Amino acid sequence: MTRRDHARILIYSHDTFGLGRLRQCVTVANSLVGQFKGISILIISGSQVPSGMGLRARVDFVKIPSIIKLYDGQYTSMSEHIDMRDTLAIRRTIVRNTAESFDPDVFIVDYEPFGLTTEIQETVEFLKSRKCSLVFALPDIIDATAEQRAEWQRDKVLETIAELYDSIWVYGTKDVVEPFKELDPPEGFMNHVTYTGYLKRNIPRPSGIAEHPFTNPYILVTANDSDPGCALADWVLTAYEHDATLPHPALLVLGPLTPTTDKKVIRGRAARFENVHIIEFDERIAGLMSGAVGVVAAPEYDTFCQVLSFDKRAIFVPQCAAGSTQRTRAERAADLNLASMLTPEEARNRSALAKALHELPIRPLPSKAGSAKVMGGIEAIYEEIQRHLNEPAVLQ
Numbered sequence: 001m002t003r004r005d006h007a008r009i010l011i012y013s014h015d016t017f018g019l020g021r022l023r024q025c026v027t028v029a030n031s032l033v034g035q036f037k038g039i040s041i042l043i044i045s046g047s048q049v050p051s052g053m054g055l056r057a058r059v060d061f062v063k064i065p066s067i068i069k070l071y072d073g074q075y076t077s078m079s080e081h082i083d084m085r086d087t088l089a090i091r092r093t094i095v096r097n098t099a100e101s102f103d104p105d106v107f108i109v110d111y112e113p114f115g116l117t118t119e120i121q122e123t124v125e126f127l128k129s130r131k132c133s134l135v136f137a138l139p140d141i142i143d144a145t146a147e148q149r150a151e152w153q154r155d156k157v158l159e160t161i162a163e164l165y166d167s168i169w170v171y172g173t174k175d176v177v178e179p180f181k182e183l184d185p186p187e188g189f190m191n192h193v194t195y196t197g198y199l200k201r202n203i204p205r206p207s208g209i210a211e212h213p214f215t216n217p218y219i220l221v222t223a224n225d226s227d228p229g230c231a232l233a234d235w236v237l238t239a240y241e242h243d244a245t246l247p248h249p250a251l252l253v254l255g256p257l258t259p260t261t262d263k264k265v266i267r268g269r270a271a272r273f274e275n276v277h278i279i280e281f282d283e284r285i286a287g288l289m290s291g292a293v294g295v296v297a298a299p300e301y302d303t304f305c306q307v308l309s310f311d312k313r314a315i316f317v318p319q320c321a322a323g324s325t326q327r328t329r330a331e332r333a334a335d336l337n338l339a340s341m342l343t344p345e346e347a348r349n350r351s352a353l354a355k356a357l358h359e360l361p362i363r364p365l366p367s368k369a370g371s372a373k374v375m376g377g378i379e380a381i382y383e384e385i386q387r388h389l390n391e392p393a394v395l396q
Contacts, residue, residue, distance in 0.1 A: 010104035020302040133388040140172025197376035201309040217293035223255035243354035249275035294360040314339040337369040
């Protein structure tokens, strides 16, 4: 452990409802305070702080008013009594005041370089004037349509990022995907970019694992925000109804946005099986994954990292169309033999899914395909933070 007395790191996550991005921030924060004695970290986010997140000592949390993203892509305030404009004004003020009071040495901005609707751009410019090192961190794939990419190029977004930020971290590797490849980055932009590798997760203590009835290995099926209607659970149940010879029980975890009526239907179907169990969404999903013989899930970034960290065989079923982040990640994982992939059309075919479930427990582990080579994100971040703390940002 390296001692860095009195150093302060501020992390911003715009997260609207899901916990995936917040988990990444907590993973980074907990790892840094474990590596550097004396560092204090403050996370600013619109997400609720779940009890199972497990913030370590010297990591704290500032909650800003929550905003959710609707299915039509629009944003709205979680509070019925505060309109969107006022909510954004409150968020902007809290972020700026927190930054002024906390006075960080490093500011890590997650996913949105200027925050939700540019709510942190003023704060970023302010901290730059105080010689704070500024880091923009993003996942392995940029979730943007062709229209958005064209807009970024027209508005010179990448040029602005390079001017404001001292470093750009990509939580992935070139071996899997290059997020800037289709954005035609300006000259010199890639000099700011560090591919850290994926963020390794730690298996939680047994006390942090949700209860379930299975003593033997099971197949874990997890839903997420992009699957509010339990499509994945529906397809797996159909496969179990079709094939009574499936060798392992299934533990189905419903998504946080699953409607009550859908829950009742899924529970009613699952009740007919001794080897299928349903639980509500649980933030301790890593503990459930650690005890599984295999995983069936959409390949969101957080799930992808957990699968590789715990060396679990997986079937990735992207819930989005071709060209989406999920589809791209699943295709690359399959290309590298890190996991199997079924398209939604294939997963709806009960015979095809049953066949894949039979094959899942005997497919090669991700470690056999070299997963360790892409999981060096935490160690690379240690080096980056050490560099920023030793070499504070210089005013341009």
